[in-house]
Amino acid sequence: xxxxxxxxxxxxxxxxxxxxxxxxxxxxxxxxxxxxxxxxxxxxxxxxxxxxxxxxxxxxxxxxxxxxxxxxxxxxxxxxxxxxxxxxxxxxxxxxxxxxxxxxxxxxxxxxxxxxxxxxxxxxxxxxxxxxxxxxxxxxxxxxxxxxxxxxxxxxxxxxxxxxxxxxxxxxxxxxxxxxxxxxxxxxxxxxxxxxxxxxxxxxxxxxxxxxxxxxxxxxxxxxxxxxxxxxxxxxxxxxxxxxxxxxxxxxxxxxxxxxx
Amino acid sequence: xxxxxxxxxxxxxxxxxxxxxxxxxxxxxxxxxxxxxxxxxxxxxxxxxxxxxxxxxxxxxxxxxxxxxxxxxxxxxxxxxxxxxxxxxxxxxxxxxxxxxxxxxxxxxxxxxxxxxxxxxxxxxxxxxxxxxxxxxxxxxxxxxxxxxxxxxxxxxxxxxxxxxxxxxxxxxxxxxxxxxxxxxxxxxxxxxxxxxxxxxxxxxxxxxxxxxxxxxxxxxxxxxxxxxxxxxxxxxxxxxxxxxxxxxxxxxxxxxxxxxxxxxxx
Numbered sequence: 001x002x003x004x005x006x007x008x009x010x011x012x013x014x015x016x017x018x019x020x021x022x023x024x025x026x027x028x029x030x031x032x033x034x035x036x037x038x039x040x041x042x043x044x045x046x047x048x049x050x051x052x053x054x055x056x057x058x059x060x061x062x063x064x065x066x067x068x069x070x071x072x073x074x075x076x077x078x079x080x081x082x083x084x085x086x087x088x089x090x091x092x093x094x095x096x097x098x099x100x101x102x103x104x105x106x107x108x109x110x111x112x113x114x115x116x117x118x119x120x121x122x123x124x125x126x127x128x129x130x131x132x133x134x135x136x137x138x139x140x141x142x143x144x145x146x147x148x149x150x151x152x153x154x155x156x157x158x159x160x161x162x163x164x165x166x167x168x169x170x171x172x173x174x175x176x177x178x179x180x181x182x183x184x185x186x187x188x189x190x191x192x193x194x195x196x197x198x199x200x201x202x203x204x205x206x207x208x209x210x211x212x213x214x215x216x217x218x219x220x221x222x223x224x225x226x227x228x229x230x231x232x233x234x235x236x237x238x239x240x241x242x243x244x245x246x247x248x249x250x251x252x253x254x255x256x257x258x259x260x261x
Numbered sequence: 262x263x264x265x266x267x268x269x270x271x272x273x274x275x276x277x278x279x280x281x282x283x284x285x286x287x288x289x290x291x292x293x294x295x296x297x298x299x300x301x302x303x304x305x306x307x308x309x310x311x312x313x314x315x316x317x318x319x320x321x322x323x324x325x326x327x328x329x330x331x332x333x334x335x336x337x338x339x340x341x342x343x344x345x346x347x348x349x350x351x352x353x354x355x356x357x358x359x360x361x362x363x364x365x366x367x368x369x370x371x372x373x374x375x376x377x378x379x380x381x382x383x384x385x386x387x388x389x390x391x392x393x394x395x396x397x398x399x400x401x402x403x404x405x406x407x408x409x410x411x412x413x414x415x416x417x418x419x420x421x422x423x424x425x426x427x428x429x430x431x432x433x434x435x436x437x438x439x440x441x442x443x444x445x446x447x448x449x450x451x452x453x454x455x456x457x458x459x460x461x462x463x464x465x466x467x468x469x470x471x472x473x474x475x476x477x478x479x480x481x482x483x484x485x486x487x488x489x490x491x492x493x494x495x496x497x498x499x500x501x502x503x504x505x506x507x508x509x510x511x512x513x514x515x516x517x518x519x520x521x522x523x524x525x526x527x528x
Contacts, residue, residue: 011333011337012337012342012344012345015330015333015334015337015345016344016345016348018330018403018406019345019348019349019351019352019403019407020348021367022360022363022364022366022367022403023363024367024373025363025366025367025372025373026362026363026366028373029366037371037376037381038376038379038381039376040376040377040379078265079265079266079269080266082262082263082265082266083262083263083265083266083267085262086262086263087263091262092263098263098267101267101270101271102263102266102267102270104270104274105270105273105274106457106460107460107510107511107514108274108277108278108464108507108510108511109460109463109464109465109481109503109506109507109510110464110466111464111466111481111484111485111503111506112277112278112281112464112484112503112504112506112507113273113274113277113278114277115277115281115484115485115488115499115500115503116276116277116278116279116280116281116284116500116503117273117276117277117280118488119280119284119289119291120276120277120280134269134273135273135277137269138269138270138273138274141266141269141270145266195353195354198354198356199354199356199357199358200356201356201357201358201466201467202466202467202481202485205485206485206488206489216356216358216359216467219358219359219362220358220467220471223358223361223362223365223471224471229366232362232366233362233366236359236362236363239356239359240354240355240356240359243354244351244354246354247350247351247353247354
């Protein structure tokens with residue numbers, strides 16, 4: 001029994017190390033001015049990485065990435081809510097086909113979709129930014145729809161009926177009853193959609209036409225060069241912190257709501 | 262109410278696939294007259310076959326490892342050890358490109374692990390850009406094991422607890438419970454999550470581009486390289502590789518959907 005417990009503890013430790021290990025060199029490199037090869041720790045800590053990042057287009061890229069994330073969330077969340085609502089109430093023609101269509105972007109490789117559309121975008125003179133947002137919003141739809149489907153599936157129609165019996169109009173029920181009850185799920189769906197826009201690389205690269213410089217694009221250009229470890233590490237942290245903070249906010253929001261109901 | 266979603270997907274995906282197919286068979290050239298030909302598929306057919314095999318292998322290995330790690334983390338979370346799952350949750354918002362950069366700093370010749378073990382370039386195995394695509398597989402496994410852990414832990418939390426208690430009352434031991442109760446109940450969500458993982462690693466570009474080697478190339482890297490080449494004549498080939506990748510993904514998802522339909526637990 002003791003040996004078994006020890007083995008279990010070892011596996012647990014290894015699994016936690018598995019998730020944490022890749023983060024360690026990123027954090028160290030972000031603030032390392034000098035870290036010659038065989039040394040285990042940086043020889044000199046400092047802010048050279050920060051300075052290089054500030055000299056690059058990173059600040060602008062941060063704005064671009066935030067804009068992409070927000071635009072995708074603004075488009076994909078309402079569309080996902082509507083689709084999920086229709087799919088749960090069952091008032092849909094050919095529900096299986098509809099579902100297959102909505103989930104298709106999850107199956108198809110993003111690069112293939114981007115590559116196919118690029119030619120069309122060029123020929124029809126569509127704004128490349130608009131095209132990137134459209135492709136990413138479509139890519140986010142499977143996530144928003146499935147989160148909202150789960151939420152609608154668990155939703156108790158009793159609340160609506162109660163409110164209607166008490167004389168509330170449909171509109172009042174939607175705004176004062178459904179919206180607050182579904183708010184945690186909606187925020188979760190919006191978060192996932194934001195992530196799709198925030199994290200994308202290949203669609204921005206292929207369809208953005210070099211004009212849309214988001215954070216991943218900058219990180220990739222630094223990472224493919226040599227000697228840029230500290231700025232790559234620093235920008236990686238910049239690219240991960242905002243969604244992490246959002247995740248914490250969304251999780252707290254969901255937790256609080258869950259405790260209330 | 263489904264209209265906005267369905268119309269948007271149909272427009273974007275439909276247009277993308279149609280143009281990709283038309284380009285791949287020479288009916289939509291950037292310059293010159295359209296002419297039907299299968300050159301896009303046959304021009305580099307040996308390379309295409311190598312890439313298919315490579316991409317499938319990377320996807321299979323990454324998915325298998327991610328399932329192993331993810332399911333273990335999820336099972337631990339249900340037995341009260343939730344730290345692993347909590348740590349895994351924090352990797353979800355990490356973009357794959359950032360994950361690739363981090364894995365690079367960890368596994369490269371002069372990376373953190375090589376420093377930790379004091380192994381210089383001669384003795385440290387070529388994990389980044391090496392023969393076995395270790396760094397690429399490690400990145401996919403790192404991100405996707407967290408995804409699978411979260412999905413499976415969700416299923417475990419909502420479904421397994423009651424069945425597990427009943428099985429204990431009926432006198433089932435730990436191994437029997439795992440084999441006869443837990444695993445059959447989580448099998449559908451493991452299948453669904455690993456299908457998503459598989460198609461992602463089959464069609465992903467940035468990770469293999471950053472951590473892989475120049476030749477042979479995974480499908481996405483090959484396609485994007487041909488697509489961005491200054492030689493416009495390679496466009497049909499690029500489109501052909503994209504069509505092949507999409508077809509492979511659809512086939513895999515089709516098979517797994519059939520398997521899911523058969524399992525009665527899944528609705």
